[in-house]
Amino acid sequence: MRKVATILIMLMALFASRAEARLNVVCSYPWITDLTAKVGGERVKALSLSQGNWNPHLVVPRPSLIGKARDADLLIMNGAQLEIGWLPPIVRESRNPRIQQGLNGLLDISSSVTLIEVPIAVSRAGGDVHPDGNPHYALDPHNIAPIAAAIASRLALLDPEGAAVYEAKLLAFRTDWNKRLAGLDTRFAALRGVKVVSYHTLFNYLARRYGMILVGTIEPFPGIPPTSRHIESLIGRSRAEGLELVLQDVYNPSKPARMLAEKTGARLVVLPHDIGAVPEAKDLYALFETIAGRLGR
């Protein structure tokens, strides 16, 4: 009898500890998913629609993503038209009345940060341009806290009972993040004035935050692969400017970057742009740690 009671109590304890998540959240990219999990804790089940080691512009809209979006209470997206080529049909096909444009179930976090490189005039003569500005703002560590706050308020709006929990989680996260941020700022301070080239305009927010000078990009235009002529002129310019670092992402071909580094004596650094881009970038903290470590700071 006592055995049965013990087993029952243990079972009850097991179920009680496995509190049911109140909100089903899908996010367009892994870093958003991780941030949502950090702010939402147990009350939120966060799921990513893409993987962090592939080109964020070109996520394949597999039908399984439609199934993932079907039951979401909230869809959190990067915005600034980074998902324009793959997310709209998923939202439409999801048959989910909560996450359609203009509703509380769709959160575009780009509105919580100040976008850079907003074009005055938009023309695809300049490649696949983003009319709202550069969408890769996640790589400025100073942008993370305001985004966390935006996510927390949206979670609280959709799940008012958990408002206090989200508030506490957000406070804990921000305290922690600010400590790390101070460390990152110190480590990145030495990058001021360093001349860099990247494949795509992926690291511009990081470069701008810490005063790195962008000599150019390996892509002649966003979304257009490099030609040998463009590389030649970039080599010339890099030599003249005294290029120090070539920043390469994990999803674009690295041959042109290797060649540029070889010809100019600059150091080639492969940087993750999202969680999972390289194995050690396991979460948001590790992502920026890895970037700082790889930049040798």
Place this chain on the structure above:
Amino acid sequence: MKNIYFAITIICAYGLAHAQEPAYKSATERRRNTYNEPISAPFAQGKFVPDISLIADFSVAGRDIGDERYASVEVPGLIHTHGHDEHGHEYAALNAKNGFNFNYAELSLYSVVDPYFDLFATFHIGEDSFEVEEAFFTTRSLPLGLQLKAGKFLSSFGRINEQHSHYWDFANQPLVYKAFLGDHGLLEKGIRATFLAPIPFYLLIGGEVLSGENEASFGTEGFEDVTKTNAVEDAIGPELYTGYIKTSFDLGNFVVLMGGSVACGTTRINHGVDEVTNGGHAINGNTSIIGGDLTLKYLIDSYRYISLQSEYLYRVFDGDEYDNQGAKAELEKKQSGLYTQLILRFGQRWRAGFRYDLINKNEIKVGGADTDLPENLVRYTSMLEFDPSEFARIRLQYGHDRSSYLYEGEKKKVNNELLLQVNMAIGAHGAHSF
């Protein structure tokens, strides 16, 4: 000394600021004569402009045969041209002429209507035609994974039927599609309901009620032969029903998509039964088409994939055939075909593909007697594509068609075809389809 300069500066600045001010008699006069009145546009609607895009398609074609003969190529029991267009489709078939073709410009508009509906419209603009290709609305807010769609739209039957031609991996449609559903596919007026199942993988169940006005398999218009012996009434519409189930799951970066579809409807097709021309005839009965499709796609990385896509269609017709002299006979058709295509995207801007088309069954019985029509008709197509950017495509395609017979005469003709197709899109950023 410094202070003096400062004072002078201030005075000068004040003087400059007021130098232009005329001597107004009163404040009212000044207000009345202010000429930098801000202009507002309280009725401007610019913010509500829908997503607009224009896709244009051009080609250069080179064939073994002239344009006239190409237009009258037939596949016995399957593709029947009679030398004239059916159903008043104004615009020409794709790549119809040797030499330069302007295939179409497709204008698409999309916007949210209100919290409940989305509206889509696509206009197909030919050299001297303007047609509503699609115009339909979909619901945005139905619960339980349900969605309704209504208007004029491409049916979701099969895998590629609902794709516009610029989504195809080749410059022309598969042979079995052209044979069973005609040049424009199953493009109908009607209503569609779909249900997305609440399970961890993708399972979509859908059904459509359509008017049934397909040039190759379905039709509703009655007819009467020249001698007035036999007459068939108009069918009173909706005369076509479709149902389908589609499912998909991932195994890592390997994506599987499968579907099964069925379409059943009334068939009333008149090929000049009311004209004195030689060979005028018509059919009346019911057609069912069953389709199965399978797509396997392995995503190698952000820019490369390999995909295998195949569809099999089986068509059954049961009814009567009439000629223009008052004769009538029982007609039965059992036909099937498939296509299989392998596509390799081997670089950010490069794709190559091969397609195999086959009509493997072509059994037609008139009055119970077999007509011994040719079977196992094949066509091979290969293509190489260069996409300068996401918004432009240049495709070279070679087709070797062993399925066609020339009209007026049972002579089989192999048709070799070389196409250079250019397709471009401007305006709203289209999304990639799977």
